[in-house]
Amino acid sequence: MNTGDMAFILIASALVLFMTPGLAFFYGGMVRRKNVLNTMMSSFFIMGLASALWVIVGYSLSFGGNTGGVIGTLKWVGLHGVAIDVAGPYSSTIPNLAFATFQMMFAIITPALITGSVAERMSFKALFGFIVLWSLLVYYPLAHMVWGEGGFLGSVLGSVDFAGGNVVHISSGVSGLVLSIILGKRKGYSIASYRTHNVPFIILGASILWFGWFGFNAGSALGANGLAVHAFMATNTSTALAMLSWMLIDVIKQGKPTVVGAATGAVLGLVAITPAAGFVPIWASMIIGTLVSPICYFAMSVIKKRFGYDDALDAFGCHGIGGMWGGIATGIFTNTSINSSAKWDGLIYGNYHLFVAQILSILITIAVAIIGTIICAAIVRIFTPLRVSESDEKIGLDITLHGENAYPAFNGLD
Numbered sequence: 001m002n003t004g005d006m007a008f009i010l011i012a013s014a015l016v017l018f019m020t021p022g023l024a025f026f027y028g029g030m031v032r033r034k035n036v037l038n039t040m041m042s043s044f045f046i047m048g049l050a051s052a053l054w055v056i057v058g059y060s061l062s063f064g065g066n067t068g069g070v071i072g073t074l075k076w077v078g079l080h081g082v083a084i085d086v087a088g089p090y091s092s093t094i095p096n097l098a099f100a101t102f103q104m105m106f107a108i109i110t111p112a113l114i115t116g117s118v119a120e121r122m123s124f125k126a127l128f129g130f131i132v133l134w135s136l137l138v139y140y141p142l143a144h145m146v147w148g149e150g151g152f153l154g155s156v157l158g159s160v161d162f163a164g165g166n167v168v169h170i171s172s173g174v175s176g177l178v179l180s181i182i183l184g185k186r187k188g189y190s191i192a193s194y195r196t197h198n199v200p201f202i203i204l205g206a207s208i209l210w211f212g213w214f215g216f217n218a219g220s221a222l223g224a225n226g227l228a229v230h231a232f233m234a235t236n237t238s239t240a241l242a243m244l245s246w247m248l249i250d251v252i253k254q255g256k257p258t259v260v261g262a263a264t265g266a267v268l269g270l271v272a273i274t275p276a277a278g279f280v281p282i283w284a285s286m287i288i289g290t291l292v293s294p295i296c297y298f299a300m301s302v303i304k305k306r307f308g309y310d311d312a313l314d315a316f317g318c319h320g321i322g323g324m325w326g327g328i329a330t331g332i333f334t335n336t337s338i339n340s341s342a343k344w345d346g347l348i349y350g351n352y353h354l355f356v357a358q359i360l361s362i363l364i365t366i367a368v369a370i371i372g373t374i375i376c377a378a379i380v381r382i383f384t385p386l387r388v389s390e391s392d393e394k395i396g397l398d399i400t401l402h403g404e405n406a407y408p409a410f411n412g413l414d
Helices: 003-030 033-063 096-114 124-147 152-156 165-183 199-221 226-254 259-273 282-307 315-333 353-383 390-395 397-402
Strands: none
Touching: 003 033, 003 096, 003 199, 003 259, 033 096, 033 124, 033 397, 096 124, 096 165, 096 199, 096 315, 124 152, 124 165, 124 353, 124 397, 152 353, 165 315, 165 353, 199 226, 199 259, 226 259, 226 282, 259 282, 259 315, 282 315, 315 353, 390 397
16 A cells, blocks of 8 residues: 555545535525525535445445445445455555545535525425435445446446546436426525625635545545646646636626636536546646536526526536536547546547447436435425425525524625
């Protein structure tokens, strides 16, 4: 084993954990004053819940053995047998427990992304139960299918996902869309103005996400090596181009660049490069980042309006659509000389096999997310309403669900 790789993975794990508070600020700044604490808490509490679930059963079901290519086994329940001085099956240079720690941070932020779709109207009690079930029925199986030993999407189908295009972004984005449709629109959605209440929060959150994402993507190399360096640079390049691309869209559409738009574009660039960071050339990351902003802008401004769903903070428009584009782009631009774990070069090099595998993996991920979300919501609503009452929604979820006020000196209308 390698002490440098161990140190690198522990630092990367801490960076990925830091992304969840960053997401809380990013989402919190976008909602109205009366719901900011609830929105931030909806991300923050998952740091505790998902960590506990991961230690108890999550790591074992995701990475402990293989059952039909769909789920792991229970051999590592409670992390029993996960060694601190022996490498596991996923890396020869770091302890199995270090890998489990790194992957735990992915299991934390992924369900937190869903909360952006259902902000300002979902019961906290229902959200708690939903996250537990969703982790068991959607996240752990997908993590195993993509990254686990003998997983169907990775080992059998041959698709690749460097740091979570399918597992993290498409799964959470699609699940957020389905759950938002099940919940229904916020009261007065068609006529009320839902303006962001704290733009500095949004900038802070996007900056933390950008910073932490280096652990997310570079850390997925599982070692302090050249592949990590490549993923780091590809990540930053895509993010930079996506931000500039969204700023250009703002100038064309509104005559001036917006701060919220720049932050949104940066996050889109991070999302799109996630599955591709360790597989595509740096020049391809420029294309991926440049194109993700207009693709997602179209989804947020045209498709969302056309179908009328209330994806409150555009979790689907950002993570769902952005993750799909990233997965498709991986099938186009992957070069096996960068990472030999890919079985084939991408479409641009004259080989269609990986491109087809990427499309199939995306479709399977969408199906798992849709079916799993419907099942989870159906189970939760047996025990508690999914949505808060109309009066609670009107007053605000900070007071009604948590008994707190983010801005106690503020007496204006919201």
